[in-house]
Structures are given as structure tokens and as C-alpha cells.
Amino acid sequence: MTVGGGSAPGGRRPTDAQRPTGVAYEQALAARASERGQVTPYDPLKLCVYATVALLAWLFGAWAVLGFAALGFAGYWRARRAGLTRSKCYLRDTRLVLAYLGLIGLAAAAALVLPYVSH
DSSP: SSSSSSSOGGGOOOOOSSOOOOOOHHHHHHHHHTTTTTTOOOOHHHHHHHHHHHHHHHHTTTTHHHHHHHHHHHHHHHHTTOOOOOOSSTEEEBHHHHHHHHHHHHHHHHHHHHGOOOO
């Protein structure tokens, strides 16, 4: 079996049902094409993700914000405990990212609770 030849075991070409799919596979193909000097188009996947997150925040309001903040905080907490100190996030330092996500979570929780607190 060859690694870059696209052949299945035994020298056969894979059928469409056997060929791997998914974002990771597509990224690997794009990386291989760029190594060969071929130009691959930019895939703005992050923009689709941002739009989906914005839609969920719009539909579910502070609940969605609280959920995403908690999910992000838990992920960064786990990564920091595993040794990650620098992130690809704009804030870079994982402590700053944790503080940022914690503040967002607190603001979302306050937005959910404050309307029910009597004056």
C-alpha cells in the first residue's frame, strides 16, 4: 500500500464509499497539494462556525452565552492542567483566556438572575 498514491490495500483504487471523508481528510489533501505547489482555495470554515454560534446566542440568549463560556472554560481548564500555557487565542496566555471566559460566564449568569431579584 502506498501512502500518497491513493490506492487501497492490494493495489485497488478505493470506491467512493471506501474513501475517507471529513474536514481532517480534506485538510490533509490541501496540505499535500500545497506541498506540490498547487493552489488550493481558502475554506472559510471558521466563519460558518462563528455564524452558528451567533445564531445560537441570538436564539437562546444568555443561556447560550453561559453554555459556551462554561464549555470554553472547561476546555481551557483541562488544557492548562495538561500543560498548555500559550494558546492560539488572541489573549495568548491561558490564564487570561480563563479569566475572560469566567467573566463572560459571570455576566451571562447575572443577566439570567438579575431580572428575578426583587428590588
